Amino acid sequence: MAAIVCNNLTKRYGKTTALQNVNLSLEPGRIIGLAGPNGSGKTTLIKLIQRMLVPTQGQIMINGSEPSPETKAHIAYLPDRDFLPDWMKVCALMDLYGKYYGDFDRASAEQMLANLAIDTTQTFKKLSKGTREKVQLILTMSRKAEVYLLDEPIAGVDPAARDYIIRTIISNYNPEALVLISTHLIADIEAVLDEVIFLKQGQIVLHENTDDLRTRVNMSVDEYFREVFKC
Amino acid sequence: MKWDFKNGIPIYLQIISILKMQIAGGGLPPGSQIQPVRDLAMEAGVNPNTMQRALTQLEQEGLLYTQRTSGRFVTEDEEVLREMRKSLSEQYVRELFESLSKIGMDKNEIIEAVRSYQEEPAVKKEG
Numbered sequence: 524m525a526a527i528v529c530n531n532l533t534k535r536y537g538k539t540t541a542l543q544n545v546n547l548s549l550e551p552g553r554i555i556g557l558a559g560p561n562g563s564g565k566t567t568l569i570k571l572i573q574r575m576l577v578p579t580q581g582q583i584m585i586n587g588s589e590p591s592p593e594t595k596a597h598i599a600y601l602p603d604r605d606f607l608p609d610w611m612k613v614c615a616l617m618d619l620y621g622k623y624y625g626d627f628d629r630a631s632a633e634q635m636l637a638n639l640a641i642d643t644t645q646t647f648k649k650l651s652k653g654t655r656e657k658v659q660l661i662l663t664m665s666r667k668a669e670v671y672l673l674d675e676p677i678a679g680v681d682p683a684a685r686d687y688i689i690r691t692i693i694s695n696y697n698p699e700a701l702v703l704i705s706t707h708l709i710a711d712i713e714a715v716l717d718e719v720i721f722l723k724q725g726q727i728v729l730h731e732n733t734d735d736l737r738t739r740v741n742m743s744v745d746e747y748f749r750e751v752f753k754c
Numbered sequence: 755m756k757w758d759f760k761n762g763i764p765i766y767l768q769i770i771s772i773l774k775m776q777i778a779g780g781g782l783p784p785g786s787q788i789q790p791v792r793d794l795a796m797e798a799g800v801n802p803n804t805m806q807r808a809l810t811q812l813e814q815e816g817l818l819y820t821q822r823t824s825g826r827f828v829t830e831d832e833e834v835l836r837e838m839r840k841s842l843s844e845q846y847v848r849e850l851f852e853s854l855s856k857i858g859m860d861k862n863e864i865i866e867a868v869r870s871y872q873e874e875p876a877v878k879k880e881g
Binding site: 552553554686689690693694696714715716717733734735737738740741742743745746 | 761762763764765766767800801802803804
């Protein structure tokens with residue numbers, strides 16, 4: 524069964540159409556890139572899956588059910604901005620995750636934080652931007668979820684941190700889970716993607732296996748992206 | 755192991771050639787054990803499904819074999835290893851001929867260039 528299915532999904536904000544007639548079927552066990560320039564609808568799609576927005580038209584199914592508190596409990600979501608109560612210490616944030624999410628693996632989070640020598644007695648807001656992003660990713664990836672929604676996880680970090688984030692995603696790879704990563708920086712992550720989706724002005728212009736795409740167009744996914752979205 | 759990926763070529767095919775070069779060059783000697791898929795995928799920075807696909811193909815070609823309990827190993831079958839070296843060398847020679855014919859050399863000129871390089875490699879330094 525597909526982990527996420529979208530049928531004729533449309534989202535409008537007033538007169539603005541953010542997503543138009545999106546049809547998708549995403550299988551578990553895959554790492555899928557959601558690529559598109561700013562304003563193409565990536566975050567809207569993720570928020571619809573996460574049930575933070577309600578579709579104007581159409582339908583989403585998550586493991587066969589409509590989005591509900593029940594489906595949400597199995598989705599690990601990393602928003603595109605800081606979202607944690609920033610006055611809390613990192614260890615208190617772990618307590619929070621343990622309390623809210625039955626699937627949170629605290630030992631795994633502690634291990635990853637220790638690997639990066641992040642001081643868990645430190646207050647979240649006192650950490651550097653890159654460290655905050657790593658902490659948020661670690662907390663998200665330490666959940667044993669069925670669906671991971673990562674909204675721009677690599678946008679603000681240096682190349683070493685980016686490599687670390689990519690390795691974290693690979694090492695937490697679970698053949699039963701779907702990982703959906705939105706990004707406009709494809710070159711950095713294309714080697715970890717099974718499939719890629721191109722969103723352009725709220726519509727899907729491509730959804731293909733990345734190795735098939737490379738063979739078909741004789742280019743990297745990044746080069747092809749630049750061609751499709753040339754300004 | 756060094757993992758460098760080029761554009762426009764499926765990554766699983768690039769993994770296959772990198773591993774073949776490792777096997778041919780002795781970096782992965784006959785009978786040696788291959789790391790688990792996830793570790794290799796992490797090292798290479800690629801998707802575990804992609805790594806799995808590459809290893810499965812190498813198994814089908816007989817270069818690797820799986821022992822149910824203990825993991826994946828490089829073959830010790832001399833015949834298979836010889837065949838792999840032969841096909842790698844054919845591939846390199848083909849690429850050499852293709853590149854040189856693009857700059858207008860014919861077959862005899864290419865063979866002559868190879869022979870003279872082989873006789874006087876010292877003068878062929880960059881420059």
